[in-house]
Amino acid sequence: MSFYKLIFVNLSRHRTRALIGSTGIAFGVAAMLTVISIVLGAIEMFERILSNDSHYLVFERNVSDLFFSSVPDDAAEAIKSMDLVDAAYPILFGIVSSEDTPVITCFGISDDDPRLDDAEWIEWNRSSFGQADNAIYLGLRAAEFAEVEVGEGVPIGKDVFEIGGILKLENGFENGGVFMPLRMAQEFFHKEGYSSIIAVKLKDTSQGPLFKELVERGNSDLIALENDEFSQSYSQFKILSATAWSVGICAFLLGGMGVANTMLMSVFSRIREIAVLRVCGFSKTQVGIMIIGESLVLACFGSVLGFGLGYVALRIMEDIPQLNGYIQPLLDPWMLVSVAIVAFVTSAGGSCYPAWRATKIQPADALRYE
Amino acid sequence: MSREIRNRFAETIVEVANVQKSFDEGRIPVLRDVSMNIGKGEVVALWGSSGSGKTTLLHLMGGLDTPDVGTIRLAGLDPTNEKHRLQLRREKVGFVFQLHNLIPDLSLRENCLVTGVATRADPKQVLKRFEELSKELAIDHRNDRRIQELSGGERQRVALCRALMHRPVVILADEPTGSLDEKSGEMVFDLLKQMARRENTTVIMATHERRFADSCDRIFQIRDGCSSEL
Numbered sequence: 001m002s003f004y005k006l007i008f009v010n011l012s013r014h015r016t017r018a019l020i021g022s023t024g025i026a027f028g029v030a031a032m033l034t035v036i037s038i039v040l041g042a043i044e045m046f047e048r049i050l051s052n053d054s055h056y057l058v059f060e061r062n063v064s065d066l067f068f069s070s071v072p073d074d075a076a077e078a079i080k081s082m083d084l085v086d087a088a089y090p091i092l093f094g095i096v097s098s099e100d101t102p103v104i105t106c107f108g109i110s111d112d113d114p115r116l117d118d119a120e121w122i123e124w125n126r127s128s129f130g131q132a133d134n135a136i137y138l139g140l141r142a143a144e145f146a147e148v149e150v151g152e153g154v155p156i157g158k159d160v161f162e163i164g165g166i167l168k169l170e171n172g173f174e175n176g177g178v179f180m181p182l183r184m185a186q187e188f189f190h191k192e193g194y195s196s197i198i199a200v201k202l203k204d205t206s207q208g209p210l211f212k213e214l215v216e217r218g219n220s221d222l223i224a225l226e227n228d229e230f231s232q233s234y235s236q237f238k239i240l241s242a243t244a245w246s247v248g249i250c251a252f253l254l255g256g257m258g259v260a261n262t263m264l265m266s267v268f269s270r271i272r273e274i275a276v277l278r279v280c281g282f283s284k285t286q287v288g289i290m291i292i293g294e295s296l297v298l299a300c301f302g303s304v305l306g307f308g309l310g311y312v313a314l315r316i317m318e319d320i321p322q323l324n325g326y327i328q329p330l331l332d333p334w335m336l337v338s339v340a341i342v343a344f345v346t347s348a349g350g351s352c353y354p355a356w357r358a359t360k361i362q363p364a365d366a367l368r369y370e
Numbered sequence: 371m372s373r374e375i376r377n378r379f380a381e382t383i384v385e386v387a388n389v390q391k392s393f394d395e396g397r398i399p400v401l402r403d404v405s406m407n408i409g410k411g412e413v414v415a416l417w418g419s420s421g422s423g424k425t426t427l428l429h430l431m432g433g434l435d436t437p438d439v440g441t442i443r444l445a446g447l448d449p450t451n452e453k454h455r456l457q458l459r460r461e462k463v464g465f466v467f468q469l470h471n472l473i474p475d476l477s478l479r480e481n482c483l484v485t486g487v488a489t490r491a492d493p494k495q496v497l498k499r500f501e502e503l504s505k506e507l508a509i510d511h512r513n514d515r516r517i518q519e520l521s522g523g524e525r526q527r528v529a530l531c532r533a534l535m536h537r538p539v540v541i542l543a544d545e546p547t548g549s550l551d552e553k554s555g556e557m558v559f560d561l562l563k564q565m566a567r568r569e570n571t572t573v574i575m576a577t578h579e580r581r582f583a584d585s586c587d588r589i590f591q592i593r594d595g596c597s598s599e600l
Contacts, residue, residue, distance in 0.1 A: 013475045364435035
């Protein structure tokens with residue numbers, strides 16, 4: 001007989017109640033896992049778009065969102081002409097809509113953009129990009145969703161564009177997006193002479209600090225950040241992550257309430273028994289730890305169940321045709337550990353009040369009345 | 371040497387002096403003036419009718435409750451002091467209740483080992499002690515049975531076993547035979563006395579049955595909240 005066995009025996013005596021408590025935590029874990037892994041996956045996809053074959057990003061200083069950044073073409077040319085730059089690719093981001101799809105990400109890219117080389121061309125070929133007037137290029141998922149083929153016209157905004165090619169990209173956002181030659185995109189979005197960012201590949205990455213200095217000296221409205229540096233500082237990513245964690249923690253709070261309810265019921269139904277334990281020499285601390293221990297066991301089962309549920313939910317979402325490609329969950333080990341820690345902390349927090357109540361049980365009172 | 375003479379020289383293990391206790395903010399007085407000294411190894415009966423305050427007095431002695439007035443010392447410890455109280459329950463006192471108060475769904479053995487869990491005693495020593503006691507109390511053939519599977523008499527013997535596990539100096543028994551039939555009651559009472567004698571443990575037993583009280587070394591009658599030795 002050990003203290004730990006006592007904890008398990010206590011839980012096993014009220015299996016349904018324990019299961020309900022665990023399920024609350026499981027839903028919290030599943031919700032948190034799902035939301036956060038989807039958001040982290042989305043952030044990672046966006047980071048990959050930005051960092052495609054590049055080391056640095058140049059964009060307008062102090063913009064809240066890269067969609068609002070404006071980098072002049074002459075700045076792009078100046079950067080391209082720097083000796084320490086191997087290649088520089090301007091990209092213009094925009095949001096377009098078609099009849100059935102209100103939001104499609106549009107990428108205005110130059111003819112030499114490396115993602116065109118990396119893509120698998122499903123219809124037509126790489127060399128066709130930018131050759132035809134008024135032609136746009138669809139990611140495979142966007143093409144499947146719009147049910148269009150090369151040569152067909154597709155209404156976007158007020159204009160109708162011809163499908164010049166369909167390409168399959170690994171990145172879900174890109175695969176669900178529209179690609180336009182940069183000049184066409186600048187005209188369409190009324191941003192002639194500007195792009196959103198410039199992705200820069202250096203000849204020697206050790207010259208990064210010098211590159212940053214040259215960019216900022218050449219145009220004080222611009223800033224150059226290393227890809228990792230950008231990811232850590234970009235406020236949109238921070239907001240997305242914070243939102244995901246907030247939603248997850250809210251889900252957990254509900255789970256915590258479930259645990260609190262379960263444990264409180266458990267304490268109330270065992271008042272006499274807890275009194276007997278006190279009579280047998282259990283200290284108040286031991287009684288409190290026993291109750292919190294029971295809740296941690298619930299958290300343990302809940303976490304395992306929740307990870308299973310969350311994993312299944314993510315796999316199902318990945319297979320939903322409408323979401324296909326857009327959801328590429330990122331199951332980061334640290335995130336899994338963090339979710340588990342939140343589960344345990346929530347569970348322990350939820351059991352604090354029941355544990356406190358248990359320590360306040362007066363053996364004489366509890367034993368006097370049946 | 372007769373028991374009476376021996377008791378006179380026995381070391382005092384429980385001292386109760388002018389204890390008063392009431393409930394409901396003084397509206398229900400239970401103990402008005404109780405004093406007694408009990409020596410080591412004595413088997414003492416607190417005899418009185420239901421509601422006379424026997425259980426309350428036992429609870430006060432064991433530190434389950436605190437007196438309004440008066441002092442209690444058990445094995446030199448003050449049951450009103452939180453630290454002493456824990457030491458009392460862990461080392462000095464064993465409780466046996468009218469309703470056995472065993473933990474359901476634990477086996478007979480596990481119920482008895484609970485005291486060792488509380489004190490974090492050496493599991494091997496605890497188990498050895500349990501095996502000795504369960505054999506002497508003739509419950510060793512039911513060691514792995516759950517409490518629900520035991521008879522009333524067996525349950526009370528388990529409660530006695532649990533009370534003796536940590537070698538207490540005093541056993542506080544509250545109507546230990548009260549919920550049993552005559553035969554089982556006598557058997558439990560005899561075992562209680564026999565074990566106490568063998569281990570030189572003091573027994574303070576609350577009972578309303580005169581026949582059990584008469585079998586004890588001393589009888590304190592609790593009546594109208596006061597104690598008197600018969």
